[in-house]
Amino acid sequence: MSDNTTPSNNSFLNDAGNRALIFQILLLAIVVFAGYYLFSNLQANLDNRGISTGFSFFNEPAGFPILIHLIEYTEADTYGRAFVVALINTFVISLLGIILATIIGVIMGLARLSKNWLVARLATVYIETLRNIPLLLQMFFWYFAVLAALPAPRDSYEFADFLLNKRGIYSPNPIAQDGFGLVIFGFILSIVASISLIVWAKKRQTRTGLWFPAYWSSLGLIVGITFIFLAIAGFPIEFDLPQKSRFNVTGGMVLPPEFVAVLVALSTYTGAFIAEIVRAGILSVNWGQTEAARSLGLRDNMTQRLIVLPQALRVIIPPLTSQYLNLAKNSSLGAAIAYPELVAVVMGTTLNQTGQAIETIGLCMLVYGSLSLSISVFMNWYNKKMSLIER
C-alpha cells in the first residue's frame, strides 16, 4: 500500500510515492515497448509472407456451404454474409441454451433439496456426474455416440407427426394461410388484455389486500382469445408434414443433429452448475424466514414465491451471470462437431481460405467480448433491481 509513506528525510528512493511512480513509468515503458516490438514484427512477417491486411475479403465470395442457416445463404454469397450467418447461429444456440439450462438447473437444484430421499440422490448423481466430465467429451458423446446411432431416415422413429433419425429431428412446419392476420390481431389483443389484468390486480392488491390469480388468468386469456380468433378465421394454418422417402425426409422443419448435440450438451452441462447455484441460494435464506411466513398464515407456494425466492435470487444472480457467460463462450465448442457457429466459420474455414489470421481472430474476440459485456450489463441491471435496498 502506497500510503505508508516513510518520513521524507530519507533518500529519494525510500519514499513510497516516488518508488510507485518509478515502477509505473517502468511498467508503462515495458508495455509500450513490447507492443511496438510485437507490432513491428507482425508487419515484417506479413510483408514477407505477402498477406494483405484489412477486411476487403469480406466482399469476396466465400465459396463454402454452411449447413445450418437461418437467413438465405449459398456458396456464392460473401464472407461477410457467412459471418452474419455464423453470428446468428451463435446467438440462437446461446439464447436457447441459456433458457434450457436455467430450467434444468432450477429443477435439479430443487430436486437436490427435495425431502424425497430418492429424488435428492438422483439429482446429486446427475450434478456430480455432469460437472466432472469435460464439456467437449459430452458433446462428442451426444453427437457421435447417441445421435449417430439413430436409424437411417427410412427407419425413423415416429411420434405423432414427428420423425427422429440420424439426420435430425423433423417436425411439422406450420404455414400461414389467408386470414392469418386476424389471428395475429387476436393474439396481440389477448396480450394487451392480460397486461391490463395484471396491472389492475396489482393495484387492487396494494389498495385492498385482496389476492387475484392474475398470471394464471392471463394465461387463460391468451390461449382463449387466440383460439376464438383462430376459430373465427377458420383455422388458417396448414402443416407441412415431414414425409419419409427412400433415402431422406422431405418437408417439415428439421433440427439438425449438430444443433441438437450442441444444445443438449450445453444445457445439461451448464444446468448442473446452475443447480448448485440455486441450491446454495435457497439454503442461504434463513429457515426463520420460512417459519415467520408460515406463522403469518401464508401457504407453502406463496411462502416460496414471496419470501424465499426473492431473497435467494440475491445470492443466485451474480454466479448465475457467470454461468450464462460461460455458456455463451462454450458455444464455441460447437466448432468441434461441425456446428457452424462463429469459431467454426470465421476462425476455421474463413481463416483457412484467406489466411487473414489477425482480422478473423480479432473479429471473433471482439464479438465474444461484446456478447459477454452485454450479458453482464443486463444481469448487473437485473441484480441491482433485485438487490436489498438498505436505508
Add this chain to the structure above:
Amino acid sequence: MAIIFKPSPSLPPPVTSVGAVAWVRQNLFSSPLNIFLTLFSLYILYLLVPPVIEWAFINATWEGSSKAACTAGGACWAFIGVYFDQFMYGLYPDSETWRINLAVILLVVMVGAFAIKSINKLYLSLAILVVYPIVAYFLFAGGIFGLEVVETSLWGGLFLTVLLGVIGIVASFPLGIVLALGRRSEMPIAKSVCVVFIETIRAVPLITILFMASVMIPLFLPEGLNFNKLLRVLIGITLFSGAYMAEVVRGGLQAIPKGQYEAADAMGLTYWQSMILVILPQALKLVIPGIVNSFISLFKDTTLVYIVGMFDFLGRIQAANHDSNWLGTTVEGYAFAALIYWIICFGMSRYSMALERKLETGHKRN
C-alpha cells in the same frame, strides 16, 4: 400395607416411527406428491440401470485383439485394452514410456515425502517446483545421458493432458497472484494494465486464445525465432487460467479485514513482507475452494487442444474411435474417457473439501 408402584416395562416404539419402515415412510412416501416422485424415480432407475449393467458387465467382452472377439452383444472393453498404451502415452515410443512412468513415480514419491515429519518442507517444495521440472523435462524430451530424443509432437494421451493441466496450474498460480495484487494496487497505471488484461481474457472463449497461440504467436515473433506448438499452447493456457485465478485471489484479498493491512503497516513491514507474511496466507486459505474449482475447470478445458490439432487424452480416444477395424466402439471409448476424467475431477473436489477442513482455524462463525 403400602402399595409400591411398579412400572411395567415400556413398550417398544411403534414400527411406524423408528427403523427401516418408518424411514421409508418418512423419506419416500410421506405425501401423494412424494409417492408419485418416488415411483417416477424408481421407473427411471428401472429404465436406466439394468440395461447399462447388462451392457457394461454381463454381456461385455474384456479380452481380445480385434472387433471380431466382441460377440457377446455388450460392451467391447477389449478395444480399450488394445489401445490402452496410446490412450496413456499418445505416440510416445513404446520402448521409452518407462521415462514417463519414472517421472510419475518420482513425483508421487516427492509429494508423498510431505507426510514425513522430519523433512524440511521448504527444501522439499523447492525441489518439487524447481529441480523436478528440469529433471522431468529432460526425461520426457531426452537428448542428454544418451536418452533418445522424443519430439513433442509425439507426446499425447493422458500424459499430455496431465502435463498441460499441471504446468498450466503451477504457472498460472503466481501469475494470478501478481495480477490480483496489481488489480488491487493504488497505482493507476499498474491497476489499469491488470484490469485490461484480466477482463479481455475473461471475455473470450479459450478456443480463441488457443487459436491465437497456435496461429498468431508465430506472426508476432521475429523472423527465425519460433516456439514449438506445445509451448505456444502452454502459454495460451497459462495466460487464460491466470486471468481466472486472479479473480479468485482478488475475492480472497477483499475478504481480509482492513485491520490486517493496517496491523502489517503498523509493524513496519514493507509491502511485499506484509503481503507474503500476513495477507496472502489468509487470503489464499479463504479461497481454496475457488482455486481448486479453477484447477478442475482448467483440467477439463485442456481437452480443447484437440481443436487446434493436438492429441491429448480425449483426442486419442476420438482418433481410436475412427479406426475402421473397431467400428462401433464409440460408446466404450467415451465411457472410458468419462470415467477417467470423472475420477480425477471428483477426486480433486473431494480433496479440496478435506484441505478446507484441515486448514480450518476456527474463526468461522457458527
